[in-house]
Amino acid sequence: MATTTTAPPAATRHEMFERATRTVSPRVDIYEIDKAYVLLADMPGVTPDGLDVEAERDTLTIRGHVERPSTPPDYQEFELADYQRVFTLTEDLDAANVTATLRDGVLRVEIPKSPLTQPKKIPVRTE
Amino acid sequence: MDARSMWDPWQEMRRLQREMEHLFADATPAWRWPLGGEYPPVNVTRGDNGLVLEAPCPGVDRRSLDVTVVGDAVTIRGERKAEEGVPEERYHRRERQLGSFSRTMGLGERLDAEHTRATYSSGILRLQLARAPEAMPKKITIQS
Numbered sequence: 001m002a003t004t005t006t007a008p009p010a011a012t013r014h015e016m017f018e019r020a021t022r023t024v025s026p027r028v029d030i031y032e033i034d035k036a037y038v039l040l041a042d043m044p045g046v047t048p049d050g051l052d053v054e055a056e057r058d059t060l061t062i063r064g065h066v067e068r069p070s071t072p073p074d075y076q077e078f079e080l081a082d083y084q085r086v087f088t089l090t091e092d093l094d095a096a097n098v099t100a101t102l103r104d105g106v107l108r109v110e111i112p113k114s115p116l117t118q119p120k121k122i123p124v125r126t127e
Numbered sequence: 128m129d130a131r132s133m134w135d136p137w138q139e140m141r142r143l144q145r146e147m148e149h150l151f152a153d154a155t156p157a158w159r160w161p162l163g164g165e166y167p168p169v170n171v172t173r174g175d176n177g178l179v180l181e182a183p184c185p186g187v188d189r190r191s192l193d194v195t196v197v198g199d200a201v202t203i204r205g206e207r208k209a210e211e212g213v214p215e216e217r218y219h220r221r222e223r224q225l226g227s228f229s230r231t232m233g234l235g236e237r238l239d240a241e242h243t244r245a246t247y248s249s250g251i252l253r254l255q256l257a258r259a260p261e262a263m264p265k266k267i268t269i270q271s
Contacts, residue, residue: 027222031213040210042223044183044250069172077168078183105185105250 023084026062026107036112037093044105045080051102053109055095060087062107092116166228167203167252177242178234178256185250191227192247194254196240202231203252237262 026041043051043064050065064083089095094112101108167182184205191206206227234256242257 027224028220029209029218029223030220031210031217032219033213033217037219038210040186040223042185042250044185047249071172073170073172073181075169075171078170080183104187104189104247105183 023063023082025085026064026083028085036110039087039107039109039111041083041085041107041109042105043083043102043107046083046102046105046107048102051100051107053098053100053107055089055098055111057095058089058091060089060095060098060109060111061085062087062109064107165230166224167230169230169232171234173236177258178236178238180232180234180254180256182252182254183250184228184252186223187247187250187252189247192252194243194245194252196238196243196256199235199237200231200233201238201254201256202229204229205252 026043028042029040031038039060039062041062043062045066046064050067052061052063052065054061054063062083062085066080066082068080089111092114094114097112099110167184169180169182171181172179180201182203184203184207186207187205188208191204193202193204195202195204204227207223207225209225237259239257239259244255246253
């Protein structure tokens with residue numbers, strides 16, 4: 001099987017461009033604790049340098065950049081791509097005090113509830 | 128596992144999924160992997176010095192991560208645990224696959240278990256697999 005092609009065909013170039021610009025949506029879990037919402041996102045391949053978490057008014061954006069191999073593998077089941085996902089925050093969240101940690105490819109974002117909506121413990125006095 | 132001889136229906140499904148995502152790029156979020164098939168998905172690169180297998184499996188409890196090499200087969204085992212102390216009813220969304228996994232793959236070349244190296248970084252397990260001495264190519268001298 002001899003190949004004499006010098007330039008990739010148009011379809012291949014298109015695919016290459018598409019791969020370079022496409023992002024994947026990471027899978028997430030979201031749960032609620034008394035004082036905050038916790039978001040966990042699977043972002044394998046992302047290092048702290050490539051991570052970007054932005055909370056602005058009513059949106060939370062998570063982005064992760066991954067280094068892609070220069071040569072394609074001989075056998076391929078997955079393809080790493082940059083991650084991006086945007087969430088809408090409701091008014092009762094404190095976007096200014098979001099904290100994020102990254103461990104073993106899992107991003108953990110904690111979004112505190114606004115102090116106004118946190119449950120208050122009312123002491124009950126017995127007489 | 129040999130890409131040249133085995134038809135992988137999941138790979139075909141993923142290709143179709145990617146095409147669908149392209150068609151509805153504005154209407155749907157980007158594609159998510161893995162769509163299905165065995166966990167974790169793997170990529171294999173064959174080089175002169177051996178094989179490199181990479182498997183994304185973020186958030187695996189390191190104590191549960193286990194790699195064994197027998198003959199030409201590699202087995203990866205591990206467990207992805209949920210955060211402790213969070214009751215089911217506290218979850219608003221659950222998309223991440225959790226639980227124990229085990230996957231065995233035949234790589235078509237005899238491997239040297241003694242010289243296998245494994246690293247786990249950024250949620251990607253990377254195995255550097257050496258070929259068994261008898262599987263190494265031997266240079267044959269041509270006698271004149």
